[in-house]
Amino acid sequence: MTLTRITAVLLLSATALGCSGTSSQSSPTSPTQSTCTYTVSTSSFSLAGAGASATLSVTTGSTCSWTTLNNNQSFVTVSSSSPQTGSGTVSFSVSENSGDTRTGTLTVAGQTVSITQASGDPLFGNWRGTISKGTGCPASLPSSVEWTGTFRRTSLATTELVISIPSLLVVNQVLPITFNGSNISFGVQIDTLYTFLATLSSDRRSLSGTFSGGGCSGTWSGSRQ
Secondary structure (H helix, E strand, O other): OOHHHHHHHHHHHHHHHHHHHHOOOOHHHHHHHHOOOOOEOOOEEEEOOOOEEEEEEEOOOOOOEEEEEEOOOOOEEEOOOOOOOEEEEEEEEEEOOOOEEEEEEEEEEEEEEEEEOOOOOOOOOEEEEEEEEOOOOOOOOOOOOEEEEEEEEEOOOOOEEEEHHHHHHHEEEEEEOOOEEEEEEEEEEEEOEEEEEEOOOOOOOOEEEEEEOOOOOEEEEEEEE
């Protein structure tokens, strides 16, 4: 065999060995898992003070789960189930508001939903006013004092005034209120029992009236803050 044939045979053998050797292939790239996104239909509610119900919707993928958290808001009741998977709705209600405007939040699918509820009655809430003595009152009583208080409704649907008259050392005294139309009355013990009478304005945000007790009488007034 000539040198030329030997060289050719060697080259062919080397080529054959190279083709029959082990080859590597890239593994198929695993598909990236999709990230769940959530859209709520609204992020805020303004509800009536008399009580109300409301619903919002959540849009997301069919395999995505989410929860609804009531952030310690005692006046909000969530009636829908939690957790949920896929798109769904959240229903909740608020009880009657017997005080000032109040706010709270729900966390729905990781997003904050704010709830604002108006006062159920302009009467309910914080008040401030003046008590002025008239005739027959003890000289020890100042001629005029400031009072602050909160009209509120109890769980038994009765109304009461929590009143403070700092100059007379009356602090957060709870007084049951009697109503007769737009007229109110209550009694408060200071040096003797005083009866307070007043008439509410048509918008129920101010009042004026008289008081008497132990031969002492005078006037008082107040306005919603």
